Amino acid sequence: MAISAKAQSERRGMLVSVEKNRYIEIDHDKVRNGAFFTRGDNWLTSHVSKFITESGLTNFVDPFAGEGHIFQSLRRREIHFQEFGYDINSVFGFTVNDSLVNVPRIERGIVITNPPYLAKHSASRKGVRDEVNKHYVSTGRDDLYQVALDKCLETYSHVVAIIPETVINSGYPLDRLVSLTVVESADFTDTDCPICVCCFGPDSAGRSKALVYRGEEALGTLGEIESHRVVPTNSYKLTFNDPNGQLALQAVDTSDPNRPIGFLHRQASAYNVSGIKHSSRLVTFISSPCFTSDDQIKQIAHTANVLLEELRTDTYDLIFSPFKGNRKDGTRRRRLDYRTARAILERAIRQQDTETTPHGTLWDCDR
Numbered sequence: 394m395a396i397s398a399k400a401q402s403e404r405r406g407m408l409v410s411v412e413k414n415r416y417i418e419i420d421h422d423k424v425r426n427g428a429f430f431t432r433g434d435n436w437l438t439s440h441v442s443k444f445i446t447e448s449g450l451t452n453f454v455d456p457f458a459g460e461g462h463i464f465q466s467l468r469r470r471e472i473h474f475q476e477f478g479y480d481i482n483s484v485f486g487f488t489v490n491d492s493l494v495n496v497p498r499i500e501r502g503i504v505i506t507n508p509p510y511l512a513k514h515s516a517s518r519k520g521v522r523d524e525v526n527k528h529y530v531s532t533g534r535d536d537l538y539q540v541a542l543d544k545c546l547e548t549y550s551h552v553v554a555i556i557p558e559t560v561i562n563s564g565y566p567l568d569r570l571v572s573l574t575v576v577e578s579a580d581f582t583d584t585d586c587p588i589c590v591c592c593f594g595p596d597s598a599g600r601s602k603a604l605v606y607r608g609e610e611a612l613g614t615l616g617e618i619e620s621h622r623v624v625p626t627n628s629y630k631l632t633f634n635d636p637n638g639q640l641a642l643q644a645v646d647t648s649d650p651n652r653p654i655g656f657l658h659r660q661a662s663a664y665n666v667s668g669i670k671h672s673s674r675l676v677t678f679i680s681s682p683c684f685t686s687d688d689q690i691k692q693i694a695h696t697a698n699v700l701l702e703e704l705r706t707d708t709y710d711l712i713f714s715p716f717k718g719n720r721k722d723g724t725r726r727r728r729l730d731y732r733t734a735r736a737i738l739e740r741a742i743r744q745q746d747t748e749t750t751p752h753g754t755l756w757d758c759d760r
């Protein structure tokens with residue numbers, strides 16, 4: 394008889410490694426309610442404070458107030474206004490309210506919150522999908538923080554929300570975004586979810602105009618950063634996840650800053666090829682009829698790494714999804730998606746192609 398994800402996770406915890414048969418225990422209430430608290434003040438940078446005070450709104454509303462840490466941060470920074478907190482859980486002493494269904498309206502209010510985060514696929518994996526499924530179904534969203542944001546933005550002109558940094562690549566509409574601040578220093582003690590602070594205003598100026606910061610450092614507009622994104626043209630045949638591929642891609646940063654994401658010749662790969670699952674998203678092997686010799690593959694890998702480094706610098710890494718925690722130097726680990734990897738490789742091959750045969754191309758036949 395099939396066992397549900399919930400029954401399975403209650404019995405043994407959640408499977409985190411098939412190879413090692415490793416399970417971790419799941420606190421179902423905590424996961425279902427996204428009850429991870431904002432214990433630090435790093436999220437409250439000077440421009441976020443300025444956005445709050447310059448809004449001229451004098452009532453702070455936290456529809457997901459928990460232990461009231463957001464209010465405490467504001468008080469510590471001497472930003473004192475009237476506080477209105479709500480939570481689904483009565484133990485915290487705030488007014489009980491289901492803010493994923495309706496956020497109460499307070500005159501002259503500004504929402505400042507850290508809502509629950511729970512992706513639909515995580516809810517299934519962690520065995521709590523049944524309890525929260527109605528929110529995904531009724532809204533069509535696939536993460537609870539997006540449901541929460543919808544409710545806050547529907548009711549308030551100004552919203553400050555601490556949410557996963559993955560919002561940048563999520564497709565969530567960011568038309569009212571005024572600023573996005575990546576916070577690399579941890580404000581949480583019980584999760585290492587990479588977060589950012591999004592300030593939303595009343596005008597739909599479009600995501601491209603939003604200002605982007607890393608901590609206190611201004612990086613430019615989201616539009617400027619995103620203009621560097623590269624897309625594949627499918628001009629060369631490249632097969633990812635080919636166990637016999639001669640080019641290896643380590644698609645995530647390790648915690649060692651000297652071993653970042655990179656392309657390398659299979660022989661130079663430090664990984665045990667036979668130990669890598671075909672479906673692994675961390676290291677993949679790539680084959681192509683364009684790969685003609687060991688030296689040429691090494692050259693393509695080198696050029697691709699230079700292009701990747703330029704892209705990382707130009708975009709401050711923000712077009713790459715964050716990956717589980719920080720590197721030892723405190724910067725966020727990143728993951729390279731295959732679409733961007735393909736686009737980079739195509740450019741590297743084209744560059745090589747032009748350098749070796751300036752009047753034509755060696756690899757026409759392979760397209």
Ligand SMILES: C[S@@+](CC[C@H](N)C(=O)[O-])C[C@H]1O[C@@H](n2cnc3c(N)ncnc32)[C@H](O)[C@@H]1O
Binds near residue numbers: 431482
């Ligand atoms: C990520 S915690 C944040 C708490 C607090 N804002 C902070 O930053 O420390 C999310 C909070 O939302 C509450 N919550 C979860 N679902 C809720 C709902 N449907 N309505 C209201 N509160 C909810 C949880 O109980 C939890 O306290």
